[in-house]
Amino acid sequence: xxxxxxxxxxxxxxxxxxxxxxxxxxxxxxxxxxxxxxxxxxxxxxxxxxxxxxxxxxxxxxxxxxxxxxxxxxxxxxxxxxxxxxxxxxxxx
Numbered sequence: 174x175x176x177x178x179x180x181x182x183x184x185x186x187x188x189x190x191x192x193x194x195x196x197x198x199x200x201x202x203x204x205x206x207x208x209x210x211x212x213x214x215x216x217x218x219x220x221x222x223x224x225x226x227x228x229x230x231x232x233x234x235x236x237x238x239x240x241x242x243x244x245x246x247x248x249x250x251x252x253x254x255x256x257x258x259x260x261x262x263x264x265x266x
Contacts, residue, residue: 202231
């Protein structure tokens with residue numbers, strides 16, 4: 174029995190996916206996030222690595238839901254920052 178490889182999307186693939194889902198061009202995202210379009214392109218192709226702050230800024234501009242922001246952070250090599258709980262987990266307090 175061989176191990177099954179699980180494909181996890183790279184940060185660049187996730188960023189591109191969200192950008193396309195929101196129908197935002199690289200240039201428009203770059204302008205809103207106050208970076209160059211070239212930098213956005215390099216992030217999407219993996220030629221550049223984002224800082225934690227850049228991941229958060231781009232996610233904010235693209236209005237990425239919090240649980241998906243965690244996925245972007247993890248894909249970029251950072252720890253998730255938003256708590257996640259099971260759908261059926263009880264709410265205390």
